[in-house]
Amino acid sequence: MRTFAASLAAVLAGLAIAACGGDGAEPGAPKRASLVLDFTPNAVHSGIFAAQRRGFYEDEGVGLEVQPPSASTDAPKLLAAGRTDFAVLDIHDLGIARERGLDVVGIAAIVQRPLAAVIARADGPVRRPRDLEGRRVGVTGLPSDDAVVESEVADDGGDPAAVERVTIGFNAVSSLAAGSVDAATGFWNAEAVALRRRGVAVRTFRVDRYGAPRYPELVLVTSGSLLERDPGLVRSVADATGRGYASALRDPDAALDDLLAENPELERSEQQAQLRGLLPAFSPPGRLRPAALAAWAAWDLEHGIVSRPIDVGAAFEVGEG
Numbered sequence: 001m002r003t004f005a006a007s008l009a010a011v012l013a014g015l016a017i018a019a020c021g022g023d024g025a026e027p028g029a030p031k032r033a034s035l036v037l038d039f040t041p042n043a044v045h046s047g048i049f050a051a052q053r054r055g056f057y058e059d060e061g062v063g064l065e066v067q068p069p070s071a072s073t074d075a076p077k078l079l080a081a082g083r084t085d086f087a088v089l090d091i092h093d094l095g096i097a098r099e100r101g102l103d104v105v106g107i108a109a110i111v112q113r114p115l116a117a118v119i120a121r122a123d124g125p126v127r128r129p130r131d132l133e134g135r136r137v138g139v140t141g142l143p144s145d146d147a148v149v150e151s152e153v154a155d156d157g158g159d160p161a162a163v164e165r166v167t168i169g170f171n172a173v174s175s176l177a178a179g180s181v182d183a184a185t186g187f188w189n190a191e192a193v194a195l196r197r198r199g200v201a202v203r204t205f206r207v208d209r210y211g212a213p214r215y216p217e218l219v220l221v222t223s224g225s226l227l228e229r230d231p232g233l234v235r236s237v238a239d240a241t242g243r244g245y246a247s248a249l250r251d252p253d254a255a256l257d258d259l260l261a262e263n264p265e266l267e268r269s270e271q272q273a274q275l276r277g278l279l280p281a282f283s284p285p286g287r288l289r290p291a292a293l294a295a296w297a298a299w300d301l302e303h304g305i306v307s308r309p310i311d312v313g314a315a316f317e318v319g320e321g
Contacts, residue, residue, distance in 0.1 A: 051244025242286025
């Protein structure tokens with residue numbers, strides 16, 4: 001859900017070297033592996049960069065290269081083609097990818113709750129989700145955006161069919177700042193923070209407060225073929241990533257330093273504001289909880305994000321603890 005810096009061609013060129021779990025490595029050398037992010041690096045990825053900077057992947061015998069994507073929909077195709085080993089995906093994209101026959105498997109939670117929200121200007125007429133009836137609401141065009149709007153309005157006693165939805169792409173911040181829409185879908189940890197930093201007061205309606213269960217919005221995924229071929233590598237990357245997020249919880253300032261050291265173009269104050277809001281969503285670090293996954297699968301089916309029930313047991317590798 002962002003504008004990405006890297007082109008797909010650049011990503012593929014870099015990953016062609018880094019992927020494939022360390023083919024040709026010296027005996028005893030770390031296994032090489034690659035991970036594609038879901039969007040431009042930011043505070044939600046702080047645990048990954050903390051794990052990288054603090055040597056947690058190396059402790060597991062893995063040399064991990066982290067790459068930004070060109071678009072959020074590229075990662076399932078890269079995984080399926082064997083052009084990357086791991087990726088961070090929005091959980092809805094995982095469900096859609098599996099429905100399309102791509103064998104992607106979730107192995108760890110990045111965050112433990114939805115990040116999706118409807119964001120409205122505080123000086124506007126939308127004071128609660130049912131006030132969206134008859135109003136212009138900006139959506140990206142992704143199926144999950146419609147699900148968020150429908151869930152929130154219906155749960156608040158309104159009629160989702162009465163909402164005027166306008167496709168604005170990934171321009172929620174500029175559209176709300178300009179007042180061209182009454183509300184827009186976005187992430188409460190990103191767009192809502194950016195608007196407040198611009199001086200635009202907003203009301204933020206988080207989807208898990210209006211009809212959606214507490215599912216892990218972002219998950220670390222791999223391909224089913226890599227999981228079968230090298231389960232040790234998969235477990236090592238999942239464990240090290242979990243350690244990274246546990247480290248971020250213990251010392252968020254150090255995790256912020258790690259993020260900025262690897263991505264110096266980011267603005268500290270903005271990332272600090274994002275990270276402050278995200279910290280509760282990092283706990284418990286990495287853990288995939290079957291009950292939460294089952295509730296998510298039912299919600300996605302109910303709201304038409306997928307057209308067939310998701311086999312949660314096949315879609316996720318749930319570790320011990």
